[in-house]
Amino acid sequence: MTTTIRFILGDQLSRDISSLADIGGDDVVLMCEVAEEAGYVPHHKKKIALVFSAMRHFAEELRRSDIRVDYRDYDESLASFTEALRDAVERHGADRVVVTEAAEYRVLEMQKDWARDLCVEVELRPDDRFIATQREFADWADGRKELRMEFFYREMRRKTGHLIAADGGPEGGDWNFDKDNREALPDNIAIPERPTYTVDDTTREVLDLVEARFADHPGDLERFTYPVTRRQALHYLNWFVDEALPCFGTYQDAMRQGEALLFHSHLSALINCGLLGARECCERAEAAYRDGEAPLNAVEGFIRQIIGWREFIRGIYWHQMPGYGARNALEAKRDLPDFFWTGDTQMNCLRQSITETLENAYAHHIQRLMVIGNFALLAGLDPKQVQDWYLAIYHDAYEWVEMPNVVGMILYADAGLVASKPYAASGAYIHRMSDYCENCRFAVTKKNGPKACPFNYLYWDFIGRNRERFAGNRRMGMIDRTLQRMSDDKRDAIRDDAARFFRALSKGEV
Ligand SMILES: Cc1cc2nc3c(=O)[nH]c(=O)nc-3n(C[C@H](O)[C@H](O)[C@H](O)COP(=O)(O)OP(=O)(O)OC[C@H]3O[C@@H](n4cnc5c(N)ncnc54)[C@H](O)[C@@H]3O)c2cc1C
Ligand code: SF4
Structure with a gap:
């Protein structure tokens, strides 16, 4: 009998990820907390805790669906994804690996070497959680003198159908309502109170681990109340749409001393690690507009951030890698204070x-x-x-x-x-x-x-x-x-x- 390993990375915590699409009863899902990823820059303690806790909860969720999961807790000797996979291939006698393409160039390059280095068949699948494929972005970008988010965004509006009116034009007659989104905060405006999520045993173990192993990393673990499960993430999205989205647009650029979140969604980490889908966030926001619960400037602004800026930024990254990180057109060289x-x-x-x-x-x-x-x-x-x-x-x-x-x-x-x-x-x-x-x-x-x-x-x-x-x-x-x-x-x-x-x-x- 042959065994297939489905390798899920820490930012691929989505049940609809392409690598899980046709999972069979004998397949093993591999997940691991590896030292290289946790330590190649000194990640904030809360960031490591969030990713590890979300990973462990995701693994529990898979197990509850009768999926076999091989989960490797953090261990300094588990150096890299490649080492973790080599070890798993040997232990499970696997001859096939299915994995979704990594979001980062460095890790994708690693993935491309696995078939040769580990002598297994490796099937690399595209990450279809993004709205534009890399090919689509490249086709759009090629031949343009300037790459501007606004024009790319319109393509994404047409592709997704978000806020497209019955006549095929943009809802409300404009593609972009940013001009309505630059108000300072009035003194008396009430900022909605955020839901918080209790630390369960799984998260407690992760917090203890991070405290012990990443003591010299920046930040602390006080008030760790962020969502770490799919269910909590959905609850947080719904809370945002009901309570904060209506004012999100108007005060999008405002800042106030002592108020870290204002009307922002605070969803980026949940979307980026996979607990929420970019599409479902936009669908939920558009539904609020259609139901008369949030104004167009807020909903258009929010959708633009996701299908416009987020997708555009990802397109630029892949279009420019490798080498983009070394650009320094202004020859800046002062040390970080x-x-x-x-x-x-x-x-x-x-x-x-x-x-x-x-x-x-x-x-x-x-x-x-x-x-x-x-x-x-x-x-x-x-x-x-x-x-x-x-x-x-x-x-x-x-x-x-x-x-x-x-x-x-x-x-x-x-x-x-x-x-x-x-x-x-x-x-x-x-x-x-x-x-x-x-x-x-x-x-x-x-x-x-x-x-x-x-x-x-x-x-x-x-x-x-x-x-x-x-x-x-x-x-x-x-x-x-x-x-x-x-x-x-x-x-x-x-x-x-x-x-x-x-x-x-x-x-x-x-
Ligand atoms: C210097 C700099 C560094 C940044 N680094 C990151 C990063 O590492 N990761 C990250 O997700 N965002 C990054 N952003 C973009 C943006 O600041 C954050 O996505 C946003 O602040 C997250 O908070 P929020 O979820 O409350 O966003 P909201 O203001 O509620 O916006 C909604 C969503 O739009 C998306 N979004 C908005 N702007 C951008 C953008 N410029 N690029 C990509 N997505 C966007 C995010 O998914 C965000 O959750 C960076 C921006 C700047 C200027
Ligand atoms: S440095 Fe002080 S005065 Fe200048 S913008 Fe910042 S807060 Fe205002």
Whole structure:
């Protein structure tokens, strides 16, 4: 009798994953917590706990369906996926392996070698949980001068039929309602309280394991209340759609001190590890719109994030790999400041965003993009170090999604492949969208001098430093002309302030 191993990776926790499609009674599902994956960057403790706990619960669910599962708990001697599979093939006398293609280039390359290295038949199946295939993205991208999410998104709307009106056009007459999604939070608005999930015995074992084996990783395991099962994940999705989605669009860009989640879905980690499907999240949101329970700007905004941004980002990753992670178009080389690991900085917006990140392994998009990312861009931080930080610290971070967001969206290190211009902003933007500046030792209205908000002079210093690199960019040209119209004294003050700031930064004094 022959045995087939169905190998499920930690971000493939979906019952409808292609590798389980035709599972037979004698097949064995292999799942393992391997040292290389848990430790190749110092992942946040809550991130490791979430993935291991979700994996163990998924394995229990399979067993309850009478599926044979070979689950290998974390053990430093189980070095890599390849070693774990070699061992399982021997133990089960298997001659065939079925596996869904890994989401990351590095692991896919490993998978491609398994047939040769392990002398078994390996069937690699596409990951059809994504809406666009890699081929579709490549066909769309080839021959285009610029790859812009907005046009790709329209293709995805047509493909899925989401928010398509009876006449075949976009629901509400527009493809994109982002212009309605930039409001600051009113003072008196109530933020909905999140459901929390009790730590069961399985999760308790994982928390103890992470505490013992990953003690030197960032973050802590306090208040670990996130969903870890399919049932909890669905409950969380339903809660989001009922309670937070109606305001999601309008306040999507807002930030408030002490409020980490606001109206965001907090679903990315659940979608990325497979407990929720991207399609079902969009279907649920669209149903709320059709039932009159959520407005179009919210539902379109949410669906755009998933079938637009998420798919576009994945398309860019595979289109550009290998080599994308090494891009550094702005030749940025400053070391990542220590405060990224402690939150210990006097710049309140950064302190809040990083502290919340360290506490929750989460920050919402505008904190990642316009506070932390904006700082990394203006300060010229080394792209590789910034990538490693984002990959380690967020519970939803996998290379395929982290890398294009960092290299392309925040650092402009791909010279404009993802973003038509750098997402650079002065303190005025942060002031408009948050209450952070009210509690900061710097003055957002001051442009220069020791009390001035550093984002104000760093912004102009960044424009000046990179003016030759931006010479061909029409939108950046307009900004550069404003800089050139400033007096010599003003431009000198900007340079001096930036130099003083960077000296202090290098001494850890910011
Ligand atoms: C520098 C940087 C790094 C990022 N790294 C990651 C990462 O490692 N993993 C990750 O899933 N997202 C990443 N994002 C995208 C986005 O910030 C997160 O998906 C989002 O903050 C997750 O919170 P949420 O579930 O509450 O999202 P919501 O605001 O509720 O959005 C809904 C969903 O849309 C999807 N989404 C939205 N924006 C993006 C985007 N730019 N790329 C991909 N998916 C998107 C996510 O699945 C998210 O759950 C990054 C963004 C930036 C600027
Ligand atoms: S003043 Fe500047 S540094 Fe301080 S919170 Fe506002 S934007 Fe951030």
